Amino acid sequence: MDSTSISIALSGSGGTGVMTAGSLLLDVAARAGYYGLMTRTLGPQIRGGEAAALMRLGVAEVTGPDDTYHMLLALDWGNIERFSAEIPLNAESIVISDPVHGLVPEVIASTGARLVEIPLGALAATVADGRPNMVALGVLTALLGLTHEHTTAVVAAELADRDDETLAASLGAVQAGFSAADPCVCPVTLSPPARAVGTPRWALSGNEATGVGALRGGVRFVAAYPITPATDILEYLAVHLPRLGGALVQAEDELASINMILGSSFGGTPSLTATSGPGLALMTESIGLGIASEVPVVICNVMRGGPSTGIPTKSEQSDLNIAIHGVHGDAPHVVTAPTSISDCVFTTQWSVHLAECLQVPVITLSDQAMGQARTVIDAPAIVPLNGQRKLATTTVEHYERYEVTADGISPMALPGTPGLEYTADGLEHSPRGTPSTQAAHHQEQLDKRQRKLLQFDYGPFWADIAGDGAIAILTWGSVTGAAMEAAERLRRGGVAVKVIAMRLLSPALPDRLADALVGVDRVLVVEQSHSQQFLHYLRGHFALPVRTRTHARPGPVSIRPAEIMAAVDDLFQEA
Structure with a gap:
């Protein structure tokens, strides 16, 4: 046969x-x-x-x-x-x-x-x-x-x-x-x-694809501490960064890693670190420093089973909560997730673009199922995305690093620019950067940091959408492949199904998802976590149809097309 x-x-x-x-x-x-x-x-x-x-x-x-x-x-x-x-x-x-x-x-x-x-x-x-x-x-x-x-x-x-x-x-x-x-x-x-x-094609792993995306995005400094299953990203970049004039440092731990890339980026060099769940947990305080001081960095988190040391060699999507909510205080930042090994190239490049344009830390969520898998694919298209910071270059009498602007993005002066000196730390501050405890300063800076994320035009990249129908499969990350295949089989069987695989997980864009759900009256949320983290996040920020059900389970066994099809069939049969 x-x-x-x-x-x-x-x-x-x-x-x-x-x-x-x-x-x-x-x-x-x-x-x-x-x-x-x-x-x-x-x-x-x-x-x-x-x-x-x-x-x-x-x-x-x-x-x-x-x-x-x-x-x-x-x-x-x-x-x-x-x-x-x-x-x-x-x-x-x-x-x-x-x-x-x-x-x-x-x-x-x-x-x-x-x-x-x-x-x-x-x-x-x-x-x-x-x-x-x-x-x-x-x-x-x-x-x-x-x-x-x-x-x-x-x-x-x-x-x-x-x-x-x-x-x-x-x-x-x-x-x-x-x-x-x-x-x-x-x-x-x-x-x-x-x-x-x-026919020319590429053979690479998801971690190598992440490295390619980082280089395409303009990353030229990486600091990281080895951890399964993210180490392959570092091994790839250690070879290829120097060829482009960049450098990689193996730090003594994850705390040093995040602080090194914050320092490098503060100096004007697009910077990145790679880790997994335990490392991300250690980095959260300094991610908050990057948010408060508006210093762009990218944190590639290759998820594995948790909590604690968990299952280092197996895959899971259970770091969603810490990626979105793990920083203390009101700390708006960006969270992205590739939808396939091939997409690791684009999503990492896009993440660097977003970090630089928005002057914000971006966490991108891959996982062991993508990171350590190897695939043969057509060469990923070269997308002209190379985010540029809004830089302050003209000397002014009273430079305001954190000026309250309409789009929320303030001109950033690089260290050593004459007449544009400022203080950058984790304390709340006035527009000048001077530490402040005034309620008015706190309010306007919180509003500014949130506004720049909500008003930014993310274009069509926020999600991959395929098909149409009254039933939608809503998913993210490495489960996307199984969801797309399940939907294609269902369509061949006469069941119209739409798939929405979200690439931008935070900030939430309710209007975009609402538009994608027009004509949909039943939703199946598919994810690989025990506590249904994605479903609860969606319900907290988006308007979902009443008939929204979930197919969620933890790793390490992959979610397969047939079980998604069975869950869709159950949803279809509901009165």
Whole structure:
């Protein structure tokens, strides 16, 4: 049976090379003209221990996982029960395993999936220094109908800096797996690619895409402390920032990171830090300093399961509350969220643009499901967004850094500009910047800081909207892909559904959402949090139809199209 996509999972203990085999398979598919998405899932150890590469290949861009996996290839059975919920199988799936590792665990056997035994270890032993993960790569490329030539080219490119013996061992193991596979075993046949072989495309992770967006936006200074799952952003920028005249500093902790970028931005350089939930919690006081002193910075928060240390290697959307409400006092700022890995490029660039134009901290919310996933996509379009600060350059007798203006944005003088000296700190102040406890000064500065966010023209970028109908799926972040796919399947079945995926989470724009909901009488809010944070935020700031329901659950298991479709069906059936 032909299919426009196929889902494969590879699992094994730490050191078996699961992620290497998965990444190479994604690259082979890309070379053959396909698109794809690979998500890494790990145990609580972060490094070492069990691991799985969860992959979906398709003839068009892939933005999320399917409902089930067509194939699971297990290099061994080490702690597979930890991933069973993340690898849904059924009677039409096949499970490939090496008989030397014993019987299939009950958690896998109970799915009804068909077992196929291939002696991966024995095949690897027929090649000097052969490895089972390379045999597995050969098996999977054969089952998927990918050519051995493409596989050989990808492996050779990956090992270009290794010695000839290593390359020969890998290619020999791949050939052994390729020859041992029976293509008839594959439960579906992947349809031919829609794009010509060799068409230029990008292969990158969500964290790398965030780095690209930061550079496109003009970021030239980064300070951060490594934290899972955001560290890859720093590794990417550490290489590419210096090429553009920028710099990255590994700070001693998250408090130092946010204060370093505030200092750099105060000096005139667009600046950014990257972190995850625990780091964001530490940064909140200094984010308030940036709001009060009106210094633009971008904080990229790659969410993971919480609270506290939580689940560092798994995804969740549970940092929404702290991102929007976590700063003490009345502290208006901007919160954005990319809707896909590809969109990490644009949303990060847009976030830098907003920070610079509005002179405000911007928190952008990615998550582990996007940040550490790798995808093959068409090259993201270059959007001419490069926000410029409103700078004060002309000497005046009494420069007012925090002048009360109609649009709420005051001209900012860079340090050292003659005649335009001012005080910038976290105290409330007069328009001159002089600390003040007067009620009138507090009122006008609060109004000004709020006004500049509410009056700004965010254009069409506030949300991605697709389709039309009396039912709307309202969502955000990494759940967008599953929501879009669910809506498309529903439309094919005759159910008209609109999807509204919000990219601008704060400030709230009630008029924009009201316009998008014209003609809608039922709304399904889809999110990955236990306490329905997105739903409660929406109800606090927007007018939603009476028949608004929620499909919310925590991570780490991804929300899939079929369950969204079932929730829409329940809403549709309501009297």
